[in-house]
Amino acid sequence: MHILFIADPMAGFKTYKDTTYAMMREMAARGWHLSHTLSAQLSVQNGQVVAVAAPFTFIGAENPHDHAWFESGQPVQAALSGFDAVIMRTDPPFDLQYLYATQLLTLAAEQGAVVLNSGQAMRDFNEKLAILNFAEFTAPTLITTRAAEVRAFLAKEGDIIVKPLDGMGGMGVFRLTEADPNIGSILETLMRLDTRTIMAQRYIPEISAGDKRVLVIGGEAVPYALARIPQGGETRGNLAAGGKGVAQALSPRDREIATALAPELQRRGIVLAGLDIIGDYLTEVNVTSPTGFQEIMAQTGFDVAARFADAVAAAAKAA
Numbered sequence: 125m126h127i128l129f130i131a132d133p134m135a136g137f138k139t140y141k142d143t144t145y146a147m148m149r150e151m152a153a154r155g156w157h158l159s160h161t162l163s164a165q166l167s168v169q170n171g172q173v174v175a176v177a178a179p180f181t182f183i184g185a186e187n188p189h190d191h192a193w194f195e196s197g198q199p200v201q202a203a204l205s206g207f208d209a210v211i212m213r214t215d216p217p218f219d220l221q222y223l224y225a226t227q228l229l230t231l232a233a234e235q236g237a238v239v240l241n242s243g244q245a246m247r248d249f250n251e252k253l254a255i256l257n258f259a260e261f262t263a264p265t266l267i268t269t270r271a272a273e274v275r276a277f278l279a280k281e282g283d284i285i286v287k288p289l290d291g292m293g294g295m296g297v298f299r300l301t302e303a304d305p306n307i308g309s310i311l312e313t314l315m316r317l318d319t320r321t322i323m324a325q326r327y328i329p330e331i332s333a334g335d336k337r338v339l340v341i342g343g344e345a346v347p348y349a350l351a352r353i354p355q356g357g358e359t360r361g362n363l364a365a366g367g368k369g370v371a372q373a374l375s376p377r378d379r380e381i382a383t384a385l386a387p388e389l390q391r392r393g394i395v396l397a398g399l400d401i402i403g404d405y406l407t408e409v410n411v412t413s414p415t416g417f418q419e420i421m422a423q424t425g426f427d428v429a430a431r432f433a434d435a436v437a438a439a440a441k442a443a
Contacts, residue, residue: 140188152182242393293364330403342435345382
């Protein structure tokens, strides 16, 4: 197997927690050949989607802050269809450049490339808006560009979360109550004077027990979730915002949600999804670069990376 990773620069990986690193480590252990490129290095040459791809040898990090865990070979220009699988792991924000990359990945798939997750899925499944396809599992939600509508929603619900549609890691997420003296300033900043679409959701108190990341791989839920628990009075549980990651067995409700979504995720070409669940409610469906592999593996012994590699091999074989 020869796998092409489209990911951010590898020298910047935090090897002690990076999910893409865990994927690469598992595939290298299986003897698979690995190459890396940036989304900005995709292009179309003579009608074919190609990438400037650098083959690399996985050495492994000697300590959590070791950035010399790989040795790169000479980059070559190669058609994406020539790899057994292409794994898109570029982090958001989902801006125009990201959109263009997904369009090139869709074209590459039409030319025979096995792209995981599919470019079409990454375009269709905005990580916030995707929950609207599964309303039976969501808390009351508002999507709008108008601050007046957010204020009306707040008056109805009393306690809400507001967030942009293109953020990650908890960036731009605010909790609002009617007593908050900064409502106007927060909405003006977040909504850019009624020119930016945002999501507002009823606040779910169960966030104190964690914002659970449930991984669905190859249409099957990993049996453990990573509960990201807010620390120090924070509203956000995101690890990037200082949340504490605690692996725990899926609850019956977690499993119900994952089981219900799995067939649709598979149908759309989503081999790896990260469902965010707070209490009994689905809050996001992450399909760009879901994380949590290493924390679950370290705390439970369940080999998430092996499950993912198996799914990649199955997708390549089925192509």
